Amino acid sequence: MELNEGIAAIVTGGASGLGEACARALAATGVKVTIFDLNAERGAQVAEEIRGHYCTVDVTSEESVKAGFEQARAAQGQERILVSCAGGGTSAKIIRRNKETGTVEPMALDRFSKIVALNLMSAFQCAAHAAAGMAMLELLGGERGVIVNTASAAAQDGQIGQVAYAAAKAGIVGMTLPIARDLSSEAIRVNAIMPGIFATPPMLAMPEDFRAMLGKSVPFPSRLGAPEEFASMVLEICRNTYLNGEVIRLDGAIRMPPR
Numbered sequence: 001m002e003l004n005e006g007i008a009a010i011v012t013g014g015a016s017g018l019g020e021a022c023a024r025a026l027a028a029t030g031v032k033v034t035i036f037d038l039n040a041e042r043g044a045q046v047a048e049e050i051r052g053h054y055c056t057v058d059v060t061s062e063e064s065v066k067a068g069f070e071q072a073r074a075a076q077g078q079e080r081i082l083v084s085c086a087g088g089g090t091s092a093k094i095i096r097r098n099k100e101t102g103t104v105e106p107m108a109l110d111r112f113s114k115i116v117a118l119n120l121m122s123a124f125q126c127a128a129h130a131a132a133g134m135a136m137l138e139l140l141g142g143e144r145g146v147i148v149n150t151a152s153a154a155a156q157d158g159q160i161g162q163v164a165y166a167a168a169k170a171g172i173v174g175m176t177l178p179i180a181r182d183l184s185s186e187a188i189r190v191n192a193i194m195p196g197i198f199a200t201p202p203m204l205a206m207p208e209d210f211r212a213m214l215g216k217s218v219p220f221p222s223r224l225g226a227p228e229e230f231a232s233m234v235l236e237i238c239r240n241t242y243l244n245g246e247v248i249r250l251d252g253a254i255r256m257p258p259r
Contacts, residue, residue, distance in 0.1 A: 001080065001081075001140070001141060001143060001146060001238050001239060001241065002141060002239070003026065003029035003030065003031050003235065003238060003239065004029065004030045004031070005030040005031070005032065007030075007031045007032065007080050007081060008031070008032045008034070008072075008073075008076045008077045008078065008079045008080060008081070009032065009033050009034070009079055009080070009081035009082070009083065010033075010034045010035075010068075010069070010072050010079045010081070010082050010083070010126075010130065011023045011026070011033060011034070011035055011036065011083045011085060012036040012037070012057070012059050012082075012083070012084045012085055012086040012122070012126055013036070013037060013059075013084070013087065014033070014036060014037055014043065014046065014083075014085065015035060015037035015039040015042040015043035015046055015054075016037075016039065016042060016201050017198075017200035017202075017227055018085045018150065018195065018198065018227050018230045018231070019035070019037070019083070019085030019086065020046055021227035021228050021230060021231040022083045022085060022230070022231045022234050023035055023046060023047075023050060023052065024046070024050055024231070025228065025231035025232065025234065025235055026081065026083075026231075026234075026235070026238075027050035027051065027052055028050075029235070031081065032052065032053075032076040032077070033047075033050055033052035033053070034047075034052060034053040034055060034071075034072035034075065034076055034079070035047050035052060035053070035054045035055070036055055036057035036065075036068050036072075036086065036126075037054070037056070037057065037086070038056060038058060040054070040056050052076075053071075053072060053076055055067075055068040055071045055072055056068075059084075059086045059118070059122035059125075059126060060114075060117045060118055060122055062125055065122075065125055065126060065129060066129065069129045069130070069133065073133065078134070078136070078137055079130060079133065079134070079145070080134060080137065080140065080144065080145040080146070081145065081147075081148075081238055082126060082127065082130035082145070082147045082148070083148045083150075083234055084122070084123045084126050084127065084147075084148070084149045085150050086118070086122055086123075087118055087119040087122070087123075087150060087168075088118060088119070088202070089115040089118065089119065089165040089168070090111075090115070091161035091162065091165075092111060092161055092163075092164065093107065093161050093163070094106065094107050094163050095107065107163070107164075111164065112163075112164045115165055115168055116164060116167065116168045116171070118168075119165065119168035119169060119171075119172070120168040120169075120172055123149045123150070124175065127147050127149065127179060127190070130145070131145070131147065131183055131186070131188055134186070134188050135183075135186045135188065139187060141241065142187065142241065143188070143189060143241060144186060144187045144188050145187075145188045145189070146188065146189045146190075146191070146237065146238050147179075147183075147188065147189070147191075148191055148192065148193065148234050148237050148238070149172050149176065149190075149191075149192040149193075150172070150192065150193055150195065151169045151170075151172040151173050151176075151192045151193065151194040151195075151247060152165070152166075152169040152194055152195060153194050153195065153196045153197075153249065153251050153254065153255075153256055154166045154169050154256065155169035155170040155172065155173045156170075156173075156194070156249075157255055157256035158170075158256075159256055159257070159258060159259055160258055160259045161259075169194070172192055173192060173194065173247050176190060176191065176192045176245060176246070176247050177245045180244050180245035181245065184244075189237075189241070189243065189244040189245075190244065190245065191237050191243055191245070191247070192246075192247045193230065193233055193234070193237075193247070193248050194247060194248065194249045194250065195225060195230055195250050195251065196218065196225060196249075196250065196251025196254045196256075197214050197215075197217075197218065197224050197225060197251070198224055198225040198226070198227060198230060199211075199224040199225065199226060199227065200227065203224060211224060217254060217257075218251070218252040218253070218254045219253040219254060220252060220253060222252075223252075225250065225252065230250060233248060233250055
């Protein structure tokens with residue numbers, strides 16, 4: 001797909017980190033970008049800087065997502081690109097031993113479900129809404145649109161305490177090919193990226209010596225990934241019409257240890 005001012009895109013989680021880098025990179029090519037995020041102040045600021053549009057969207061809410069797509073399309077037209085970067089989660093083992101009583105408690109299903117909803121179900125429903133709109137478009141360069149989802153190296157190398165997050169990201173990996181096949185008749189491509197350790201806001205909030213240690217654990221280059229490098233991969237996926245149904249690991253060759 002040729003990226004220019006005639007193309008509209010939606011980036012979820014676009015107010016910071018990987019999503020912000022993608023929004024800026026797409027806008028730099030002329031693409032009209034709408035940011036979905038819950039951080040209204042930062043989201044509106046980034047949107048203004050890239051001459052885009054911002055919508056307050058809770059990606060775990062079907063009603064909020066539907067309203068966001070309607071607002072984005074009213075402002076900038078039907079999107080041909082969706083980049084889903086919204087996600088996150090907290091660390092917790094499947095069981096927890098109480099050090100004082102010695103009792104063992106299972107992880108609450110609600111905690112597991114919330115992380116899966118934020119990472120996996122949100123990506124699915126955004127993809128479904130985007131695809132429904134893209135399918136009504138005329139072909140452009142032989143295709144109608146492209147969807148890029150964000151998985152994680154944790155999908156394959158889930159660490160201790162990452163059971164919910166790893167399961168959610170593995171779900172994104174697992175649904176990539178079936179969705180690409182579902183949408184092949186509509187000329188819509190679907191791919192995913194599995195980033196390793198990147199310099200996103202949560203990581204940058206860690207102590208400097210801890211970040212340096214993590215960077216040294218990456219074979220080459222021995223550093224944290226830059227969000228702009230993730231965004232560069234997104235641009236290539238959008239431009240390369242033959243890239244479909246693929247999950248790309250972007251991690252400097254790291255394989256995560258158990259902890």
